[in-house]
Amino acid sequence: MAIxxxxxxxxRYDFLTTQRRDLEESIKATGDAIARINRTTRERFRDAFEAINTHFQDTFSTLFGGGRAGLVLLDETDLLESGIEIIAQPPGKRLQNIQLLSGGEKALSAMALMFAIFRYKPSPFCLLDEIDAPLDEANIGRFVEMLRGMQSDTQFILVTHNRKTMEIADRLYGVTMEEPGVSKLISVQLGQA
Incomplete structure (x- = not known):
């Protein structure tokens, strides 16, 4: 019986040894795949970050009519976990963190970053809800020009009350109240020149 x-x-020992070897090989292959994915992710992130930062600098300068801005990684050694700081210098002001800007400047800086991301990787459509509300007339004009320049790649759906922003639309949809308490939906197809 001993034999x-x-x-x-x-x-049983041979079976378990084979299973252990297979498991160790699987762990090593998984580790190699994770390292390869992290390496690829770092490269892609770095490329995207640099491209978006370049677009952000250009877009910021265009929307503000001058000035400069940039994105800064908080931890260059760990790209996948690093935070990003937005530095902005509107014309006539000193370079500072975006948190120190006025409400309108923050909104315009956020638009510049959003448009920079869209320039890097356009989306088929974008919904903007009252994004132009904090802007004055001069900034609205630059904002509208930026939208015009991006209309070939992205369809923008805007919720706005601003007349200048509405002027660039192909179609307008709205709600009117012809009689007190009775809302009516309207749509207007605008001719393209």
Whole structure:
């Protein structure tokens, strides 16, 4: 019986040894795949970050009519976990963190970043809800020009009350109240020149 028991245990040992080897190889292959994915992700993030930062600098300068801005990684050693700081210098002001800007400047800076991302990777459509509300007339004009320049790649759906922003639309949809308490939906197809 000892020989039969030995044969059974040896077969079990061989089976478990093979299973352990397969498991160790799987762990190593998974580790290699994770390292490769992280390497690729770092490269893609770095490329995207640099491109978006370049677009952001250009877009910021265009929307503000001057000035400069940029994106800064908080931890260059760990790209995948690093935070990003937005630095902005509107014309006539000193370079500072975006949190120190006025409400309108923050809104315009956020638009510059959004448009920079869209310039890097356009989306088929974008919904903007009252994005132009904090802007004055001069900034609205630059904002509208930026939208015009991006209309070939992205369809923008805007919720706005601003007349200048409405002027660039192909179609207008709205709600009117012809009688007190009775809302009516209207749509207007605008001719393209």
């Amino acid at each position: 039969d028991e030995f044969d059974d245990l040896e077969a």
